[in-house]
Amino acid sequence: MAKIFVSYTSKDKDWAFWLAQELENLGHKPHIHEWEIGPGGNIVQWMEQRLDEADHVLCVVSETYLKKDYSSWERQSGQWEAAGNRSNFVLPVFIEDCKAPRLLAPLKRCDLHGLTEEAARSCLEDFLKSGARPPGPVRFPGGAKPADSSADRGPAVSFPGVRKPSNLPLASLGELFKGREEKLKELRVALESAKGAGVLVRALHGLGGVGKTRLAIEYAWAHEAEYSALLFVRAENAAALSAGLAALAGASVLDLKEKEAREDEAKFEAVLRWLEANPIWLLILDNVDDPDAVKAVTSLVPRLKGGHVVVTARAANFPPNIRKLELDVIDEDAAAAFLLERAADDRDKAKDDEAQARALARELGGLALGLEQAGA
Numbered sequence: 001m002a003k004i005f006v007s008y009t010s011k012d013k014d015w016a017f018w019l020a021q022e023l024e025n026l027g028h029k030p031h032i033h034e035w036e037i038g039p040g041g042n043i044v045q046w047m048e049q050r051l052d053e054a055d056h057v058l059c060v061v062s063e064t065y066l067k068k069d070y071s072s073w074e075r076q077s078g079q080w081e082a083a084g085n086r087s088n089f090v091l092p093v094f095i096e097d098c099k100a101p102r103l104l105a106p107l108k109r110c111d112l113h114g115l116t117e118e119a120a121r122s123c124l125e126d127f128l129k130s131g132a133r134p135p136g137p138v139r140f141p142g143g144a145k146p147a148d149s150s151a152d153r154g155p156a157v158s159f160p161g162v163r164k165p166s167n168l169p170l171a172s173l174g175e176l177f178k179g180r181e182e183k184l185k186e187l188r189v190a191l192e193s194a195k196g197a198g199v200l201v202r203a204l205h206g207l208g209g210v211g212k213t214r215l216a217i218e219y220a221w222a223h224e225a226e227y228s229a230l231l232f233v234r235a236e237n238a239a240a241l242s243a244g245l246a247a248l249a250g251a252s253v254l255d256l257k258e259k260e261a262r263e264d265e266a267k268f269e270a271v272l273r274w275l276e277a278n279p280i281w282l283l284i285l286d287n288v289d290d291p292d293a294v295k296a297v298t299s300l301v302p303r304l305k306g307g308h309v310v311v312t313a314r315a316a317n318f319p320p321n322i323r324k325l326e327l328d329v330i331d332e333d334a335a336a337a338f339l340l341e342r343a344a345d346d347r348d349k350a351k352d353d354e355a356q357a358r359a360l361a362r363e364l365g366g367l368a369l370g371l372e373q374a375g376a
Contacts, residue, residue, distance in 0.1 A: 002028045004091070005050050008060035015095045016060050022124055023058075030058075056089055061104070062096040093124070165229040167253045168284075170214070172221040178337050180215055186325060187219050191308045199304040203288070203311040203318055206327035212312035215327060216284045219310065227282045227307075229254070235285040235311075238296035245271050245300075272303055279306030288313040298322070 004023055008016035013034070020030035031050045037043060051057065059065070092100070092109040100109065110127035112120045190202045204212040220230045231253070233244035246267035249256040258270035275281055283304070288297055294315050301309065301322065311322065318324060337357075350356075360374060 002055040003031065003050075003053055004028050005031045005054040005057045006060065007057055009062070009065050011064045012060045012062050012095060015062075019058065019060065019093065019124070022121055026125060026128065028128075054089075056091050058091040058093055059104070061092050061094045061098065061100075061109075063098045066098060066101060091127070093127075164224075164227070165231065165248075165254050166224075167248070168217055168220055168230050168232050170217050172218055173214070176342055177214070177218050179333075180211070180218070183215060183325070183327060184219055184222065187215070187310070188223070190323065190325060191310075199301065199307055199309060201301055201309040201311060201322045203313050203322050203324045204327050205313050205316055205324045208289075208314055210327050212327055213284075213286055216286070216310045216312055220282055220284065223282070227280055228278045229281040231281060231283045233283065233285055234287055235293055235297060236287045236289060237292050241285065241293070241296045241300065242268060249274075275307060276305040281307035283307060283309045285309060285311045289315050291315065291317065294318060 006016050006020055006023075016032060020032050020035070023030040031054070033043060033046060037046050090104070090107060092104050092107055094100075094109055094111045095113055097111075097113050108127075110124055112123060115123060187202060187204070191200055204215060206212055217232075220227075224230060231248055233241060233248070235241040235244065243264060246264035248254050248271045249259045249261075249267040251259060254271065254274055256267070256270045256274060258266050261267050261270075275283075285297055288294060288311050294313070294317055297311060298319055311318075316324070
């Protein structure tokens with residue numbers, strides 16, 4: 001087991017965390033300051049101690065890393081003199097296609113940019129191995145590769161090198177998302193039973209402006225790591241649904257080869273094939289409010305395979321295979337808390353703020369859309 005100090009910029013934190021996770025899986029001990037230093041901790045003291053103890057320093061190299069002053073100890077300080085006397089001390093891992101500086105250029109490096117997660121994992125493992133001739137006969141390179149045996153490693157850090165397709169129209173509200181904790185749990189329980197090639201559909205049903213779309217989007221962001229894609233399609237009628245699904249083939253979402261097809265039907269069918277081949281995805285069908293839209297969604301569902309579908313709807317006449325989750329208005333406490341936090345930076349504070357927020361929440365009837373507009 002090697003003690004490995006991981007040097008990185010805040011911009012590349014996702015890469016650093018993923019690399020540290022993989023180092024642990026390979027039996028090494030990575031040191032990440034954000035994992036080890038508590039509030040008030042002395043970062044400089046921690047860094048000096050870990051560097052003195054380290055067997056290696058793994059540099060997460062990007063254009064930003066090469067320009068940041070605080071990462072320049074590897075290139076400019078006396079550490080390089082020590083590195084010259086310590087075999088394989090510096091381990092450059094390039095996560096972007098950038099030119100190596102003079103002091104890194106002669107070192108054996110690991111290039112992960114542009115690779116899939118599995119390829120990056122294999123490349124990192126090979127990079128960390130000591131140079132040696134393999135024992136026994138060398139396997140014929142034209143043969144089939146052995147099957148990968150993937151053990152359960154527990155909660156994983158998402159691989160930062162390949163971004164999953166997503167076209168969600170809104171960012172998460174984060175802590176501003178109030179009063180819906182139980183509904184988020186209810187939706188999660190309703191969807192988590194769908195595995196493998198099946199598809200499970202749940203409809204969020206409620207008044208216009210009650211926050212159905214927002215709940216679906218917050219659910220998507222909360223469980224982003226569990227899905228192969230986060231997809232959003234407006235479905236107020238059959239034409240909008242078909243066009244929206246076909247548009248997912250575009251370069252900004254799934255980037256399928258059929259994206260240049262003249263007919264939407266070809267794109268539509270290509271999207272369905274992608275969904276079947278890439279479980280488990282999340283698809284939000286938004287604004288299903290009339291019988292025509294319900295009919296279109298009902299016809300689509302049997303053709304979907306391998307994911308979860310959340311329908312937001314004022315319509316109620318869904319068939320039995322599309323179960324409904326009723327969504328009511330936000331209670332007064334949560335509504336008032338939202339208004340106070342949403343406007344915290346844009347108003348002068350007053351003693352009666354809470355009373356005014358509660359009065360406004362009652363006036364708006366707890367409707368999420370009204371609360372957001374009032375807060376803005």
